[in-house]
Amino acid sequence: xxKLHQHHWQFTLLIISLVILSxxxxxxxxxxxxxxxxxxxxxxxxxxxxxxxSLMKIPGVVGVYVGETEQKQxxxxxxxxxxxxxxxxxxxxxxxxxxxxxxxxxEIKPM
Numbered sequence: 001x002x003k004l005h006q007h008h009w010q011f012t013l014l015i016i017s018l019v020i021l022s023x024x025x026x027x028x029x030x031x032x033x034x035x036x037x038x039x040x041x042x043x044x045x046x047x048x049x050x051x052x053x054s055l056m057k058i059p060g061v062v063g064v065y066v067g068e069t070e071q072k073q074x075x076x077x078x079x080x081x082x083x084x085x086x087x088x089x090x091x092x093x094x095x096x097x098x099x100x101x102x103x104x105x106x107e108i109k110p111m
Contacts (some may be wrong), residue, residue, distance in 0.1 A: 002016065044074045047096045058090045062108045067101060075099040081107050 044066050052064045060081045067077035076095055082085050083104050092100055 005092070020106050044076070044098055047098055048076055051095050055091065060084060060087050061091075062105060067103075069099060071103065073099065075101050077101045079103050079105040079108070081105070 048064065048066050055061055055076075055078055056066045061078055062081055063079035065077050065079070067075050069075050076098055078091050078100060080091075080102055081104075083102055087102065091102055094100060
């Protein structure tokens with residue numbers, strides 16, 4: 001009876017260990033979907049921060065922000081006065097793996 005009881009505890013400990021390990025990523029740290037989403041958001045915000053100054057130096061660009069494509073994919077949106085050939089040539093289609101969308105807003109004036 002004692003042997004059976006010992007095996008029961010060993011089996012229970014094995015199951016608990018497997019549950020804990022399955023909730024951890026490869027680095028051994030627990031990571032939830034919310035953590036993953038925050039990491040993704042952080043990454044695109046870092047991309048925005050990395051390129052905003054150089055994009056704003058392009059003549060005709062009036063703003064840059066983190067947006068979303070029609071397919072609900074995060075992107076960098078570049079607001080321009082008008083879409084010219086120079087704008088199309090100067091603004092990349094992608095930055096660090098994120099799509100770049102050109103949005104014609106016209107001139108933006110403070111209120």
